Amino acid sequence: MSLYDEGHTIAGWTGVAIATAGSAVVGWGVCAASLPLVVGGLAVVAVSVLVTWVLHLSGWGKPPGVRPREQWGMRVRDAHARDGHAGCVGCRLAGRGRKRSTEVPASASAPGAIPAESIPLSPVE
Template sequence: MGMHGDHDLGHTVAGWAGTTIAVTGCTVMAVAFAAGWSTGLWLGGAVVVLAALATWLLHLAGWGKATGPRPVARQHWRVRDTSARRGHPDCLGCRLAARGAATASGVTPVGSPAPAEPTPVGQPS
């Protein structure tokens, strides 16, 4: 247990890599702004966009985490999330990649058995 208690703060490979790339891009933009170099501002902005893309791709590859706390055994930042391939519920990144959208919207994927029809109230099943 650390200084802040037993919290899952989301330390993941995707989070650390994305943050490092974004800080690099912001540093490039700050130096370019101080130097009056407009091309450097665009270059730093492109690096920040690259950070978002890299974080998203690492999340989809299983190096991120789903929303909410993880079990204590899975909180180490180098533990891969095996559920990422199916998509996380309520995850914008997974929805953008069309993962988990079929089950979330109620549509049955092709090749899956059709859900059973509910029995009307008052009739034997």
């Protein structure tokens, strides 16, 4: 069984449901040769991205990586969402990244890079 539990969140499932509806409208528009339906479906897909992002920032999405089993449930809100998640692009876009130290480690090749040896891959490693 996977220890990462990616995407099993309210934000993830809501975004997928809205994107699926938008994709169906795009497909309908292609079959009907209707440009307004295609554009409308693409707009719904774009809205799904925004809805997923807002739900993630409000605590209904989880950070990437390994989480304790008690945080795997869909109805468990993430208490650390206000601070931002390390390595989360959505949190960075919202200006919620982890605070960087003023001292840059020599092993960091890019700004904000996290050394690979500090990220645990699984409980076995």
